[in-house]
Amino acid sequence: MADLNQDTVTEAVIAQMASTPDPRMRQVMESLVRHLHGFAREVKLTPEEWLAAIGFLTRVGQACTPYRQEFILLSDTLGLSRLVNLMDDQANRVGEATETSLLGPFYREAAPQFGYGDSIAVHARGPEMMLFGRVVNEKNEGVPNAIVEIWSTDADGAYDLQANDPSVMDMRGQFRTDAQGRYAIRTLIPLGYSIPMDGPVGDMVRAQRRHGFRPAHIHMLVGAEGYRELVTALYLGNDPHIDSDTVFGVSETLIVQPRTGLADSPDPGLPSVHYDFHISRRAPHDKSGRVGADPSKVTAE
Ligand code: BEZ
Ligand code: FE
Numbered sequence: 001m002a003d004l005n006q007d008t009v010t011e012a013v014i015a016q017m018a019s020t021p022d023p024r025m026r027q028v029m030e031s032l033v034r035h036l037h038g039f040a041r042e043v044k045l046t047p048e049e050w051l052a053a054i055g056f057l058t059r060v061g062q063a064c065t066p067y068r069q070e071f072i073l074l075s076d077t078l079g080l081s082r083l084v085n086l087m088d089d090q091a092n093r094v095g096e097a098t099e100t101s102l103l104g105p106f107y108r109e110a111a112p113q114f115g116y117g118d119s120i121a122v123h124a125r126g127p128e129m130m131l132f133g134r135v136v137n138e139k140n141e142g143v144p145n146a147i148v149e150i151w152s153t154d155a156d157g158a159y160d161l162q163a164n165d166p167s168v169m170d171m172r173g174q175f176r177t178d179a180q181g182r183y184a185i186r187t188l189i190p191l192g193y194s195i196p197m198d199g200p201v202g203d204m205v206r207a208q209r210r211h212g213f214r215p216a217h218i219h220m221l222v223g224a225e226g227y228r229e230l231v232t233a234l235y236l237g238n239d240p241h242i243d244s245d246t247v248f249g250v251s252e253t254l255i256v257q258p259r260t261g262l263a264d265s266p267d268p269g270l271p272s273v274h275y276d277f278h279i280s281r282r283a284p285h286d287k288s289g290r291v292g293a294d295p296s297k298v299t300a301e
Helices: 009-017 023-043 047-062 070-077 080-092 200-207
Strands: 128-136 147-152 172-176 182-188 217-223 230-236 272-274
Touching: 009 023, 047 070, 047 200, 070 080, 070 200, 147 182, 172 182
Parallel strands: 128 272
Antiparallel strands: 128 182, 147 172, 147 217, 217 230
């Protein structure tokens, strides 16, 4: 142990942690130490820089509340949430199942229930659109009674949680598919918005001269008995930030463009999007597809 130098300290730490009984924890921590030390060596980290980083991480923790998870926002803006989602999709997504996207911090449990074709805009006003299609299984058969949850910004790019009275729910709802697996939702055309920029993550994003915007999108959560819960979002292809999402949530297969005159739309006069959600059977080891900035799922011990 004596006479450690910068070439031997990494192995000394790993040797001391070798007593960890949980094999996965041992593997993760060994790799973490190797990469952290490698990073410090690569950038020749100075004590002042490391103190500044500790100050930043402290501010990130202090910004967290039951309604705000600044660490997940940090993970999102560093692309780590997307990386974890992509790896999980590659390991567990079956066949043609719809790709996942970030849950984000604005999901709420117990959203109001609506019927086929109803509007989720109870208070908000703005240009409307129709989202419709089917929830289908691996054989392209409609899944009846699937739950389709939607939450979206109003036409100004704000969620109900950001309104003056966040106890009022608006622009969100739960729908059930019919016997053929069909759903139809009337909503407002969403607007792109800035991630919360009033905390340390916002300071970081500004220091990097990034714009901080997410392209306009509609969040969706689709589930049915015996199927893997799908957490995803549909992105409007004409948004100026479609190729530079600050949290890296966009996939090509999730980009849509509302168009009027779609013959099979429940209201062809409205700009409409026909999108079928493909869900896959739940495997015995599956937990939930909810990977993202959902503060209610983060536990502090
Ligand atoms: C969202 O889409 O709601 C979101 C996702 C990650 C960070 C901030 C917002
Ligand atoms: Fe969002």
